[in-house]
Amino acid sequence: MWNDHEENALDSRRLIVTLLVLALGFGLLTWHVMGQRDGQAGVALAQDAAPSAPQTAPADEAPPADAAPADDAAPPAPPAPAAGEAPLPAEAPRTAAPARPAPSATAPAAPAPRRTWRWLSAPPRQLRLGSLRPTDPYAFEVELVNEGAAVTAVRLRGYYETVKDKMLADEDWDLYRQALREQPDEYRGNYNIMQPFAFRGSGHRPLETRSVTFTPPGQDRRWTFSLSDASWRVVEGPTTGEGGAQSVRFAWTIEWDFSQGQGESDWRDLMTVYKTYTIRPASYSIEVDLAVENHTADPLAVSLDQKGPTGIRREEVRGDQRRVAYGVLKGEEVEVSATLDHAGRLYKLPVGRHPEDVVGGSAAESPVLWIGYTNKFFGSMLYLAPREEGQLAAPSYSARFYAYPGQATASERMFVTGVELGGERPLVVAPGQVVTAKLDVFAGPKDRDVFLDQNNPFYRPLYQRLGYSNTIVLGSCTWDWLTLGMMWLLEKFAAIAFGNYGVAIIVLVVLVRLALHPLTKRSQVAMSRMQKLGPKMKEIQEKYAHDKQAQQRETMKFYREHGGGMLGCLPMLLQMPIWIALYSGLNALIELRHAAFLPFWLTDLSAPDTVISWAPYELPLIGTGLHLLPILLAFAFVLQMKINPQMAGGQPGAMTEQQQAQQKMMKWMMPAMMLFVLYTAPSGLNLYIMTSTFAGVAEQYVIRKHIREREEAQAMKETTIEVPGKALRGSRPKKPKGPGFMKHG
Numbered sequence: 014m015w016n017d018h019e020e021n022a023l024d025s026r027r028l029i030v031t032l033l034v035l036a037l038g039f040g041l042l043t044w045h046v047m048g049q050r051d052g053q054a055g056v057a058l059a060q061d062a063a064p065s066a067p068q069t070a071p072a073d074e075a076p077p078a079d080a081a082p083a084d085d086a087a088p089p090a091p092p093a094p095a096a097g098e099a100p101l102p103a104e105a106p107r108t109a110a111p112a113r114p115a116p117s118a119t120a121p122a123a124p125a126p127r128r129t130w131r132w133l134s135a136p137p138r139q140l141r142l143g144s145l146r147p148t149d150p151y152a153f154e155v156e157l158v159n160e161g162a163a164v165t166a167v168r169l170r171g172y173y174e175t176v177k178d179k180m181l182a183d184e185d186w187d188l189y190r191q192a193l194r195e196q197p198d199e200y201r202g203n204y205n206i207m208q209p210f211a212f213r214g215s216g217h218r219p220l221e222t223r224s225v226t227f228t229p230p231g232q233d234r235r236w237t238f239s240l241s242d243a244s245w246r247v248v249e250g251p252t253t254g255e256g257g258a259q260s261v262r263f264a265w266t267i268e269w270d271f272s273q274g275q276g277e278s279d280w281r282d283l284m285t286v287y288k289t290y291t292i293r294p295a296s297y298s299i300e301v302d303l304a305v306e307n308h309t310a311d312p313l314a315v316s317l318d319q320k321g322p323t324g325i326r327r328e329e330v331r332g333d334q335r336r337v338a339y340g341v342l343k344g345e346e347v348e349v350s351a352t353l354d355h356a357g358r359l360y361k362l363p364v365g366r367h368p369e370d371v372v373g374g375s376a377a378e379s380p381v382l383w384i385g386y387t388n389k390f391f392g393s394m395l396y397l398a399p400r401e402e403g404q405l406a407a408p409s410y411s412a413r414f415y416a417y418p419g420q421a422t423a424s425e426r427m428f429v430t431g432v433e434l435g436g437e438r439p440l441v442v443a444p445g446q447v448v449t450a451k452l453d454v455f456a457g458p459k460d461r462d463v464f465l466d467q468n469n470p471f472y473r474p475l476y477q478r479l480g481y482s483n484t485i486v487l488g489s490c491t492w493d494w495l496t497l498g499m500m501w502l503l504e505k506f507a508a509i510a511f512g513n514y515g516v517a518i519i520v521l522v523v524l525v526r527l528a529l530h531p532l533t534k535r536s537q538v539a540m541s542r543m544q545k546l547g548p549k550m551k552e553i554q555e556k557y558a559h560d561k562q563a564q565q566r567e568t569m570k571f572y573r574e575h576g577g578g579m580l581g582c583l584p585m586l587l588q589m590p591i592w593i594a595l596y597s598g599l600n601a602l603i604e605l606r607h608a609a610f611l612p613f614w615l616t617d618l619s620a621p622d623t624v625i626s627w628a629p630y631e632l633p634l635i636g637t638g639l640h641l642l643p644i645l646l647a648f649a650f651v652l653q654m655k656i657n658p659q660m661a662g663g664q665p666g667a668m669t670e671q672q673q674a675q676q677k678m679m680k681w682m683m684p685a686m687m688l689f690v691l692y693t694a695p696s697g698l699n700l701y702i703m704t705s706t707f708a709g710v711a712e713q714y715v716i717r718k719h720i721r722e723r724e725e726a727q728a729m730k731e732t733t734i735e736v737p738g739k740a741l742r743g744s745r746p747k748k749p750k751g752p753g754f755m756k757h758g
Contacts, residue, residue, distance in 0.1 A: 128270075129269060129270040129273060130229075130236075130267060130268065130269055130270070130283075131267070131268050131280075132238075132243070132265065132266060132267040132268060133246060133265075133266045133268070134243070134244045134246075135159060135244045135245065135246040135247065136244065137158065137159065137160060137244060138158065138159045138247055139156065139157070139158055139165075140156075140157045140158075140159075140247070140250070140251055140261050141154060141155065141156055141157070141251070142154070142155040142157070142251055142259045142260070142261060142290060142292050143155050143170075143259065143292050144170070145168060145170050145203050146170075146186065147170065147171070147182075147186055149170075150257060150294035150295055151170065151257075151259075151292065151294055152169065152170055152292075152295065152296060152297050152457060152471060153167050153168055153169045153170055153206075153292075153297070153456060153457070154166075154167075154168045154170070154203070155167050155290065155292060155299060156168075157261060157290060158218070159244055159245045159246070159247055159263060160218075160221075160241075160242055160243070160244055160245075161218055161221030161222060161223075161240060161241045161242060161243065161245070162221065162222055162240075162245045162263040162265075162288040163209075163218035163219065163220055163221030163222075163241075163320075164207055164218060164219040164220045164221075164299075165208070165209055165218060165219075166205050166207065166208055167205065167206050167207040167219075167299070167393070167456045168202065168203035168204065168205050168206075169203055169204045169206060169391075169456075169457060169458070170203065172203060172204040172391075172458065172606075173201075173202070173203055173204055173607065174201035174202060174203070174204055174205070175200075175201055176607050176609070176616045176617050177199065177200065178200050178201060178202065178203075179607045180609075180612075180616070181200070204391070205324075206322075206325060206391050206393055206456050206457070207219040207220075207322055207323065207324050207325070207393060207456060208324035209323075209324060210323070210324055210427050212427070216241075217320070217323060217324075217427075217429050218241075218320070218323075219320065219321070219322050219323050219324055219393075220299075220301060220319075220320060220321065220322070220395075220454065221240075221241050221320050222240045222241070222286070222288060222303070222317060222318070222319055222320070223239070223240060223241050223318040223319065223320050223431065224237050224238060224239050224240055224241070224317075224318045225237070225238050225240055225265075225284075225286055225305075225315065225316070225317055225318075226238075226315070226316040226317075226318075226435070226439075227284065227313055227314060227315045227316070227439075228313070228314050229269060229283065230269075230271070230283075230309050230310075230311040230313075231271075231273065235314075238267065240265060240286070243265055245263035245264060245265045245288065246263065246264045246265070246266075247261065247262070247263060248262050248263065248264045248287075249261065249262035249289075250262055256293065256294065257293065257294040258291055258292070258293045258294075259291070259292055259293075260289055260290060260291040260292075261289070261290050262287060262288070262289040262290075263287070263288045263289075264285055264286070264287050264288075265285065265286045265288075266282055266284070266285040266286075267282075267283050267284055267285075268280050268281065268282055268283060269281065269282075269283035269309075281308065281309075282308040283308055283309055283313075284305060284306065284307060284308060284309075284313060284315070284442075285305075285306045285308065286303070286304070286305055286306075286317070287302070287303070287304040287305075287306065287447075288301065288302070288303055288304075289301070289302040289304075295470045295471055296471065296473065297455055297456055297457030297458075297463065297471055298453050298454065298455055298456075298473065298475075299453075299454040299456055300451070300452070300453060300454075301451075301452040301453075301454060302449055302450070302451055302452075303317060303319065303434065303449065303450045303451075303452065304447050304448065304449040304450075305317070305440065305442050305447065305448050306442070306446075306447045307442040307443065307444055307445060307446055307447075308445070309444060310444050310445075311444060312441055312442065312443055312444065313441070313442045314435075314439035314440070314441055314442075315435060315439055315440050315441075315442055315448075316433065316434060316435025316439045316440065317433070317434040317435060317440075317450070318431065318433050318434075319431055319432050319433070319434060319452070320429060320430070320431040321384055321385070321386070321393075321395035321429075321430035321431045321432065321454070322385055322386045322393035322394070322395060322430055322454065322456070323386060323427065323428065323429045323430060324427070325386050325387070325388050325391065325392075325393065326388065327388055327389075328388045328389035328390050328391070328606075329388070329389045329600070330620055330621060330693055331693050331694075334388055334389045334486070334600075335386070335387065335388045335428075336386075336387050336388075336484075337384070337385075337386055337414050337428050337430060338384075338385055338386075338387055338392075338394075338484050339372050339373070339381050339382075339383060339384040339385065339412060340381070340382045340383045340394075340479055340480050340481075340483070341373065341379045341380070341381055341382070342379060342380050342381075342382050343379050346480075347382060347478070347479050347480035347483075348480060348483065349480060349483040349484060371411050371412070371413045372384065372412050372413060372414065373411070373412055374410050374411030374412060374433075375409055375410050375411075376409075376411075381412045382396060382397075382479060383395055383396040383397075383412075383479055384412040384413075384414065384430045384431075384432065385430065385455070385484070386428060386430055387459065387484050389600060390458060390459060390603045390606050390619075391457065391458055391459060391603075392455070392457075392458075392459050392481070392484050393454060393455060393456040393457075394454070394455045394479075394481060394484070395430065395431075395432065395452060395453075395454050396452065396453045396454070396455070396475075396479060397410055397432055397434070397450065397451075397452055398451040398452070398453055409434070409435055409438040409439075409440065410432050410433060410434050410435070411432065411433045412430075412431075412432050413430070413431055413432070413433065414428050414429060414430045414431070415428065415429040415431075432452075434450050453475065455476065455481060457471070458603040459481075459484055459485050459601070459603060460603050460604075461482055461485060463476065464476045464477055464481045464482040465477055465482055485601045486600065486601060487597045487598070487600075487601050492590075492594075495590060495591075495594040496594040496595075496597045496598050496601075497598075498594075499521075499591065499594045499595055499598050500598040500601075500602050502521055502524075503517045503518065503521060503598070503602070504517075504604065506520045506521060507604070512608075513608075513609075513610065514604065514605055514608040514610070514618055514697065515608075515609070515610025515611070515615060515618060515697075515700060516610070518610075518618075518697055518700050518701050518704070519700075519704050521701065522701060522704045522705045522708055523708070525588065525591060525705070526705065526708050526709070526712065529584050529587060529588070530712070532584055532587070533584045533709075533712060533713075533716070534716050536584060537713060537716045537717060537720065538716075538720060541717070541720050549571070550568070550571060553567050553568060553571060554568075584709075588705065592698070592701070592702060595697070595698055595701055596694070596695070596698050599618070599619055599695040599697050599698055600619075600695075602619075605618045605619045605695075605697055606619045607619070608697075610696075610700065614641075615642070615696050615700065617696065618695060618696050618697030618700070619695050619696075619697065620695060620696065621638070621640045621642075621643075621692070621693050621694065621695065621696055622640050622641060622642045622696040622699075623637075623638035623639065623640060624638075624639055624640070624641045625638060625639040626638040626639075634689065634692075635692070636692070636693055640692055640693070640696075642696050642699040642700065642703065643687075643688050643691050643692045643694070643699055644688065645703055646687065646688070646691060646699050646702055646703040646706065647684040647685070647687060647688040648684075649703050649706035649707050649710065650683060650684035650687055650706060651680070651681075651684045652706075652707075652710050653706055653709060653710050653713075654679075654680045654683070654684075655680070656710055656713055656714060656717075
């Protein structure tokens with residue numbers, strides 16, 4: 014029983030626990046306040062402002078991990094380092110350091126330690142390169158910020174977030190830009206292939222420079238400074254140069270107290286990191302130059318951690334086809350030897366750093382040349398160009414990626430790619446010299462013509478040499494040559510049909526049907542003949558009812574003699590690879606994205622045709638919307654089986670009651686199964702299958718009508734007509750002659 018003594022004892026324990034928690038909390042708060050006070054170190058200088066006297070610290074003292082900007086609008090903290098990694102110091106305060114307190118009159122104050130480093134800062138800025146206007150020659154518009162010298166958006170010209178955006182933009186560009194401003198809920202703008210995302214309060218921006226690591230003069234230890242949230246200075250641009258090339262240049266400079274905290278301060282520039290973005294007309298490349306300038310009289314060993322593309326969204330309705338892909342150099346050929354899939358083992362990787370984050374580098378036997386992030390139709394790949402002419406692999410770098418939970422669901426991962434320049438062998442910058450690393454970042458559609466066709470205006474030999482076309486996933490259920498051939502035909506037919514790929518698919522159906530017509534006609538004739546021979550087949554089954562092997566042997570013999578067997582199903586079997594190839598092509602052909610058949614229906618042949626949507630709600634087996642085309646396709650299958658019952662299996666006259674029941678069930682099961690499988694398939698594939706099925710029904714009707722007419726005409730020739738009276742004399746049998754008969758000459 015519960016008594017007052019036990020209750021008093023419990024209350025005493027609660028009181029003790031409460032006091033302990035309060036004491037621990039007070040201690041932590043005191044420690045945090047003291048740490049914040051001690052961490053007020055360094056001086057940030059405004060752009061063009063004179064440096065003020067910084068606090069000092071012993072030369073071998075590491076920067077505090079909890080240092081933070083002192084202004085009100087502090088940027089988010091960088092990601093927490095993993096175990097075994099040196100902490101990254103946050104940016105030094107952007108305001109002037111507080112004045113030193115006056116010495117006490119009663120007792121001299123101990124000299125406060127002073128820092129030996131500080132860097133220049135600048136107010137936040139946003140910049141743009143390129144253009145989205147259809148008449149301008151640029152492939153995209155790049156939005157930049159000076160925090161981390163990073164990218165916040167890369168919007169592609171000619172590609173849009175929704176079909177509604179594309180239709181209005183193609184109709185009237187100025188009206189579309191006005192609608193974007195006035196109706197942001199209905200129109201979402203051009204397709205954004207790179208965008209930041211947040212994880213646990215930390216932001217991750219594409220192409221930001223994460224950190225710099227170096228060994229200061231006169232020291233043995235390496236220092237690491239975070240550059241992700243540092244406000245870089247804009248030292249040049251945006252400018253437009255020769256040939257329409259646009260560029261902007263950022264700079265981050267760190268100053269060092271060369272007195273090492275002893276005596277009078279000796280502040281001088283130690284190192285400057287430059288970062289230049291350049292884009293050119295008719296190019297999907299963002300050229301990024303990273304340069305390190307050594308201002309000292311001693312060599313500097315420097316490493317840079319550079320982030321790559323991130324923030325790409327899923328494009329596939331049925332599944333997530335986003336991948337972290339990288340190209341590996343094997344001999345003289347470049348291969349995408351590993352493709353890391355969202356839906357595969359990457360879901361099992363721990364968040365943040367993990368043992369498998371480094372995918373390769375220059376030190377490997379087969380070096381990794383580039384690392385990127387792709388989805389169904391788009392991709393962005395970062396390539397580190399070598400300094401030596403004619404080579405593909407640059408010296409001393411490693412490619413890596415990090416996994417983070419996505420914003421939508423806990424199971425959906427986001428990935429950050431990047432390269433570490435220097436790594437195990439830091440870049441050595443001679444006194445007064447500048448060392449530059451060139452990055453080429455592809456950001457655009459996964460278009461085979463862009464990668465391989467020299468006549469394409471966006472083609473660059475580098476894309477073909479690096480094997481970017483291998484990021485196009487055609488599928489493994491059919492031959493690549495068949496898929497590529499189908500896509501080539503669709504492109505040619507679409508060109509004839511004024512760019513309408515729906516009409517091109519229908520023309521492809523007609524072409525395939527014409528090619529298979531002789532075989533289809535032969536199969537229909539054979540099935541018609543077998544239907545008449547059904548009683549004989551049934552006799553064989555009854556005769557060998559107790560000997561299955563003999564029954565099968567005689568049945569096959571009967572089929573060979575009369576031309577039956579699988580001939581009736583052969584036309585459909587021959588079309589199956591075409592269906593699979595078309596499905597694979599629809600998953601890879603960027604031209605079919607947002608390609609419309611009719612202005613009011615089938616406006617995106619690469620996605621299901623949604624006539625009614627109830628998103629974000631999702632129903633079992635139906636999903637988030639009602640698709641009309643798969644229902645019409647199921648009706649076409651029912652009609653086909655009704656007009657051609659032999660396709661369900663067997664001949665009516667030769668089937669048992671059980672087989673007839675199975676045939677009747679198959680008439681409904683097969684259309685239901687096709688409806689389930691193809692309900693969320695691309696509408697272009699369903700359009701092909703439905704058109705082919707209806708064309709097959711019409712073709713079978715015409716062939717069967719022709720067979721009936723020919724059989725009736727043949728029957729008319731073979732029919733014997735009996736008339737009353739005596740037959741003709743020539744047709745009557747002669748009477749027998751008597752023995753005395755003699756023919757007179």
